Amino acid sequence: MVDLILGLYNYWIVIALMMAGLYIVISRQNLIKKLIGLNIFQTSVFVLYISIGKVFGGTAPILDGTDRIYSNPLPHVLILTAIVVGVATAALGLALVVRIKEEYGTIEEDDINQMDDES
Amino acid sequence: MEIVNHILFYASWALLAAGGLLCVIGAFGLVRFPETYTRMHAAGVIDTGGALLILAGLMLQSGLTLETVKLALIMFFLLFTSPTAGYALARGTWSAGHRPITHTRSDARTDGHSDSAGMTDDG
Amino acid sequence: MTVEEIINIVLLTMLALTAVGIARLRNLFAVTMLSGIYSLLSASIFVVLDAVDVAFTEAAVGAGITTVLLLGTLMLTDREARDGSRANRAGAMIVVVALGGALFYATLDPMMPRFGDPRTPAQTHVAPQYLKDTVPQGSSKEPVKVGIPNVVTTVLASYRGYDTLGETVVIFTAGIAVLLLLGQRRRRRRDTPGQNPSGNKDADRAAGAED
Amino acid sequence: MFWAAMIGILVALALALVRAIAGPTVYDRILAVNSFGTLTVLALSVIGFLMGRPDFLDIALVYALINFIGTIAVLKFLRYGDFARATQADDNDLV
Structure with missing residues (x-):
């Protein structure tokens, strides 16, 4: 039982983070809050990949000449790319939010929809 | 040499334990103290006492290696940056209109830190 | 533990x-x-x-x-x-709990790789090849293909170089898009002097209509 | 024996998190984030020794610098609503 919990705890936390991020994205009307929700969702995927790459008794895959067990370097590479792309998309989203604020005077989604319906 | 090694070992152990203890004490102060200025005092315990003792303990542990140099650099940066950040924070708090509580609890006044309702956000 | x-x-x-x-x-x-x-x-x-x-x-x-x-x-x-409306929040909670419950149920499958297990497919399929190409294995005198001690750099720059090039293109595109979005705003503010940048709704809407 | 320090740091991290969530003013949160940053630097240093590879202290070094820059950026934002404004009017506030 303890083995089961320890072996799956990372996945459970990843699921909890995913749920929190998705909940923010769906339920909140504020566009900045939605972007932060997307960020949380994104980080949950990062943690999932890095958890998959971990090997018990392993160390970071940077060689120092001695014989060691190394963790899996491949997820690290993928997530390195994903983090940088993630911040680029976040910057684009925030720039869009700034423009929306200028056009509509609000960043609450329901207000924006209402204005679109009126005009 | 044997004795010196033993002394260094126990000294680093003591420093690490004391640093951990100071971190916990400072964090308790951060949670329990009544307003921002007193909490700043508690955070100062972490930034100076806790950080310096733990880093010194680690330095004794690693001996004369590259790690000690890195730890010394971390210590150097923390010693310069945390007072600066603390000063900027205290100044920002002051100019936002918050004033320190200058009376004891028995005075039963509560206006010390809640005089700027606009700066208090929801919990 | x-x-x-x-x-x-x-x-x-x-x-x-x-x-x-x-x-x-x-x-x-x-x-x-x-x-x-x-x-x-x-x-x-x-x-x-x-x-x-x-x-x-x-x-x-x-x-x-x-x-x-x-x-x-x-x-x-x-x-x-x-806050969102109450109905909105309730609906979101239902969707999220349903999805989370399904995912939680999926992790209970006995085939699910346990955390830190060295025998999972992720650990045995491609990664050993990358490590072998960088690390001299045991006592074998076989020459190493890539001599960089950091395996992550090896994979990132040598094996997946095009991936990294694509990443750079994405960042470049995003940077251009941000500049276009925010640069337009500065130009418009110069056209209508005295307008409050974060100002009232009507002025902004009117400015938007002029474009 | 690094355990003593590690347990202390983990408990302190949890308490700082409590303060950051509880608030109540923005300055309390900034203070909590600042302490959290310092504690993260310490945690990373101790983790390096705990796992037997202390050659990754560079990360702690980077954190120490970024934490400071972040705090100053936040305070400048709160004070002026701007990241790059001159600070001539500063001395008048303390009167």
Whole structure:
């Protein structure tokens, strides 16, 4: 039982983070809050990949000449790319939010929809 | 040499334990103290006492290696940056209109830190 | 239970608590501060799980750039978020709990790889090849293909170089798009002097209609 | 024996998180985030020794610097609503 919990705890936390991020994205009307929700969702995927790459008794895959067990370097590479792309998309989203604020005077989604319906 | 090694070992152990203890004490102060200025005092315990003792303990542990140099650099940066950040924070708090509580609890006044309702956000 | 496992569990629990805190707070400044804590915590978890390169990137990008970007956006927009309607929140909760329950059920499958298990497909399929090409294996005198000690750099720059090129293209495109979006605003403000940049709704709408 | 320090740091991290979530003012949150950053630097240093590879202290070094820059950026934002404004009017506030 303890083995089961320890072996799956990372996945459970990843699921909890995913749920929190998705909940923010769906339920909140504020566009900045939605972007932060997307960020949380994104980080949950990062943690999932890095958890998959971990090997018990392993160390970071940077060689120092001695014989060691190394963790899996491949997820690290993928997530390195994903983090940088993630911040680029976040910057684009925030720039869009700034423009929306200028056009509509609000960043609450329901207000924006209402204005679109009126005009 | 044997004795010196033993002394260094126990000294680093003591420093690490004391640093951990100071971190916990400072964090308790951060949670329990009544307003921002007193909490700043508690955070100062972490930034100076806790950080310096733990880093010194680690330095004794690693001996004369590259790690000690890195730890010394971390210590150097923390010693310069945390007072600066603390000063900027205290100044920002002051100019936002918050004033320190200058009376004891028995005075039963509560206006010390809640005089700027606009700066208090929801919990 | 090893040392790393215990630290890992404690940090992951704090990460989940921070996410719940972010979901509950409405003050956007507080949310920004908590998202700073969130990325500090996730970077610590990456160090515990041996991904030091990822931790470096997360430190610079997550705790540094994202916080500053969010603050800049808050400066130009509102600082307080409204709650969604009650029906909206209830619907979101139902969707999220259903999805989370399904995922939780999926992890209970006996085939699900356990955390840290060295015999899972992810560990045995491609990764050993990368490690073998970089590390001299045991006593064999076979020459090493790539001589860089950091395996992550090896894979990133040698084996997946086009991937990294594509990443750079994405960042370049995003940068151009941000400049176009925000540059237009500055030009318009110059055309209509005296207009409050974050000003009232009608003036902004009128300016928008002129375009 | 690094355990003593590590447990202390983990408990302190949890308490700082409590303060960051509870608030109540923005300055309390900034203070909590600042302490959290310092504690993260310490945690990363101790974790390096705990796992037997202390050559990754560079990450802690990067954190120490980014944490400071972040705090100053946040305070400048709160004070002026701007990241790059001159600070001539500063001395008048303390009167």
